Amino acid sequence: MPPAGLTRFNTADDATARAALHEVCASRAWGERMLARRPYATTDALFAANDAAMAGLTAADLAEAMAGHPPIGRPKPGDPTSHREQSGMAGASDALKAELLELNLAYQEKFGHVFLICASGRTGEQMRDAVRNRIDNTPEQEREIVRTELGKINRIRLARIAEHAEGDAV
Numbered sequence: 001m002p003p004a005g006l007t008r009f010n011t012a013d014d015a016t017a018r019a020a021l022h023e024v025c026a027s028r029a030w031g032e033r034m035l036a037r038r039p040y041a042t043t044d045a046l047f048a049a050n051d052a053a054m055a056g057l058t059a060a061d062l063a064e065a066m067a068g069h070p071p072i073g074r075p076k077p078g079d080p081t082s083h084r085e086q087s088g089m090a091g092a093s094d095a096l097k098a099e100l101l102e103l104n105l106a107y108q109e110k111f112g113h114v115f116l117i118c119a120s121g122r123t124g125e126q127m128r129d130a131v132r133n134r135i136d137n138t139p140e141q142e143r144e145i146v147r148t149e150l151g152k153i154n155r156i157r158l159a160r161i162a163e164h165a166e167g168d169a170v
Contacts, residue, residue: 002042005164010039024157025150026068029061030054043162047155054151059143065150066113092124100124103131110135111142118152 002010009017014035021031033053040046057065092100107115115131122130134142 003162006040006162009161020161025065025154027057027061027065030057046158050154050158054147062146066116069114069116096124100128107131107135116146116149118149120156
């Protein structure tokens with residue numbers, strides 16, 4: 001039997017489920033693929049659908065998905081998910097925050113989008129080092145890394161949907 005949150009997601013009307021999926025990933029193509037595969041028997045089936053949907057995203061779909069993510073070090077004001085996922089920056093020094101901002105801007109200038117990484121569980125120093133390591137990638141290399149990182153972020157957010165306690169929204 002699926003977890004209660006997954007059952008609620010499976011039985012939600014399309015508009016409610018679509019809105020929940022949009023909170024996971026801003027790509028409409030991804031959301032429609034996930035919606036079309038309901039119901040999900042298990043959380044693993046939900047994750048497998050995420051992996052398949054991510055693999056099929058075009059460069060434009062990935063750009064749309066990335067547009068839903070704030071820069072590292074600058075979570076969306078009032079967005080608890082953004083703050084939770086970037087909690088590794090909470091204790092960062094002003095110098096590290098300034099360095100990360102500079103690196104983020106250089107990355108955005110080169111690639112035309114925010115630096116995207118699954119920040120959950122990472123320190124500010126680890127995120128800074130990741131930008132440093134990835135800034136010399138080609139756009140094609142970076143697009144595939146972004147696809148992988150988005151997939152990880154989606155899994156974390158999908159797990160939260162599947163695990164919602166009774167009475168929570170989808």
